[in-house]
Amino acid sequence: KQEVTQIPAALSVPEGENLVLNCSFTDSAIYNLQWFRQDPGKGLTSLLLIQSSQREQTSGRLNASLDKSSGRSTLYIAASQPGDSATYLCAPRHAGTYKYIFGTGTRLKVLA
């Protein structure tokens, strides 16, 4: 059974810092991995999707890397802004299924 862990559980940083959010998963037989953002009281917004054959994906100030063999993914946020404050969730999709297993998230607060 796939288990997904996200570290740290919570993070508070001053504006402008570069951030690293970590995601680890126990079953490396994944098809892809998706990073989401969730604002309080809202649904999830897809940020980046990395295929199992890829090493990284970039969108603006966000960069996600994937090391499938070691069961790890990292989300880098460059030059953080108060608007980045949210919970960030990672979700690997098991190979051969459409089932995503979500981590419990990292709650990020960027202080102005």
Place this chain on the structure above:
Amino acid sequence: EAGVVQSPRYKIIEKKQPVAFWCNPISGHNTLYWYLQNLGQGPELLIRYENEEAVDDSQLPKDRFSAERLKGVDSTLKIQPAELGDSAVYLCASSLLDGNEQFFGPGTRLTVL
């Protein structure tokens, strides 16, 4: 393009009452998902539809939960009777049949008193 629409956004009921949630996916998305999200946790899949067929309902508590997706478009999730432990956010998501990316609705926050 309109996103995934869910209603109601909030629902407060007493235990043992029935409740229903509605979801309209993004136009053209054949696959629809219902998730349950408890406070401080990630979403957990309840049921997945491909068109009108439920292809994965292994996590749906079938004694009190039911779902339908008539005509393969919008979907309804029902709980009858509701229990205190059902208080959570119920999220709907959709994707293309053979696509990868899931798009989520805003969710319905259920409080059972």
